[in-house]
Amino acid sequence: MSVAAVEISGLVKSFGSTRAVDGLDLRMERGSLLALLGPNGAGKTTTVEICEGFLRADAGSVRVLGLDPVRESSALRPRVGIMPQGGGAYPGVRADEMLRLVASCAATPLDPAWLLDVLGLAPVRRTPFKRLSGGQQQRLSLACALVGRPELVFLDEPTAGMDPQARRLVWDLLGALRADGVSVLLTTHLMEEAEALADTVVIVDHGKVVVSGAPQSLTMDETGNAGLRFKARTRLDTALLTAALPEGYAVRESAPGTYVVAGSIDPQVVSTVTAWCAQQGVLPEELQVGKRTLEEVFLELTGRELRA
Numbered sequence: 369m370s371v372a373a374v375e376i377s378g379l380v381k382s383f384g385s386t387r388a389v390d391g392l393d394l395r396m397e398r399g400s401l402l403a404l405l406g407p408n409g410a411g412k413t414t415t416v417e418i419c420e421g422f423l424r425a426d427a428g429s430v431r432v433l434g435l436d437p438v439r440e441s442s443a444l445r446p447r448v449g450i451m452p453q454g455g456g457a458y459p460g461v462r463a464d465e466m467l468r469l470v471a472s473c474a475a476t477p478l479d480p481a482w483l484l485d486v487l488g489l490a491p492v493r494r495t496p497f498k499r500l501s502g503g504q505q506q507r508l509s510l511a512c513a514l515v516g517r518p519e520l521v522f523l524d525e526p527t528a529g530m531d532p533q534a535r536r537l538v539w540d541l542l543g544a545l546r547a548d549g550v551s552v553l554l555t556t557h558l559m560e561e562a563e564a565l566a567d568t569v570v571i572v573d574h575g576k577v578v579v580s581g582a583p584q585s586l587t588m589d590e591t592g593n594a595g596l597r598f599k600a601r602t603r604l605d606t607a608l609l610t611a612a613l614p615e616g617y618a619v620r621e622s623a624p625g626t627y628v629v630a631g632s633i634d635p636q637v638v639s640t641v642t643a644w645c646a647q648q649g650v651l652p653e654e655l656q657v658g659k660r661t662l663e664e665v666f667l668e669l670t671g672r673e674l675r676a
């Protein structure tokens with residue numbers, strides 16, 4: 369098997385009595401974009417910081433481009449770009465000075481002026497860092513992570529706090545990087561970001577992987593169809609509803625009070641479901657035919673909200 373961009377197995381990291389990462393496994397292929405998604409405190413930043421070599425794992429193994437991020441950090445550093453959560457810079461440094469400084473440390477940097485332009489920062493290139501807006505500071509941090517032409521970039525919530533227009537610029541740039549064969553591992557709270565950009569989405573909760581896969585495959589039901597969902601009181605007799613449907617359909621209560629009918633949904637199936645509910649004196653609320661969102665995938669798997 370070829371060397372992965374990132375390979376993590378059985379990763380554990382605790383802070384005092386808090387187990388931030390609890391046996392996490394993940395493999396990210398070279399040239400792909402992987403989005404780590406999960407609620408606050410799920411262990412995403414801790415995992416990324418271990419990959420970056422800033423934190424040591426308590427147990428498990430981590431390989432980044434085939435190397436140990438702590439013991440082989442000097443070999444790894446020139447090949448990896450990092451954008452930490454919240455960014456940061458000398459407050460008085462101007463945007464273009466900052467980027468040129470970082471570029472001067474790289475063997476074959478990208479053109480800083482081009483990068484500022486692509487990220488919509490050309491008009492503020494002479495503005496001191498502390499006077500940039502939050503979204504502009506974020507974009508400058510991203511530019512700093514990318515200017516060294518890294519093979520792999522770690523981006524911790526790269527578009528947090530950005531307006532939709534700035535976010536779109538970043539998405540376009542990340543798409544272009546991926547097309548160029550750069551590997552990108554990002555964390556995000558934005559489902560639409562993960563769905564729009566990622567080859568692989570890894571949903572993390574309590575320091576473990578809950579589910580992973582291509583966004584398309586996660587949002588389809590288990591039969592590869594869009595499926596039908598509705599809400600009603602808990603503990604409907606799903607076996608009875610399954611029996612009312614043609615062969616090949618399956619109904620389950622994916623979370624308390626949320627029902628999923630898996631299979632190819634046509635008008636007849638919708639009519640059968642609503643007629644069955646009427647017979648039971650049940651009102652099917654939020655009845656919906658179509659792919660699940662990643663939010664719903666998480667809710668169905670954990671019974672909790674992803675954004676919580």
Ligand SMILES: Nc1ncnc2c1ncn2[C@@H]1O[C@H](COP(=O)(O)OP(=O)(O)OP(=O)(O)O)[C@@H](O)[C@H]1O
Nearest residue numbers: 383386387388406407408409410411412413414415
């Ligand atoms: N340096 C630290 N000292 C103590 N506890 C920490 C430290 N860093 C993280 N934690 C705890 O570890 C858990 C995981 O935190 P982490 O920052 O990895 O989560 P996250 O998924 O990145 O969350 P968010 O989406 O809010 O950034 C949390 O309970 C957090 O409070």
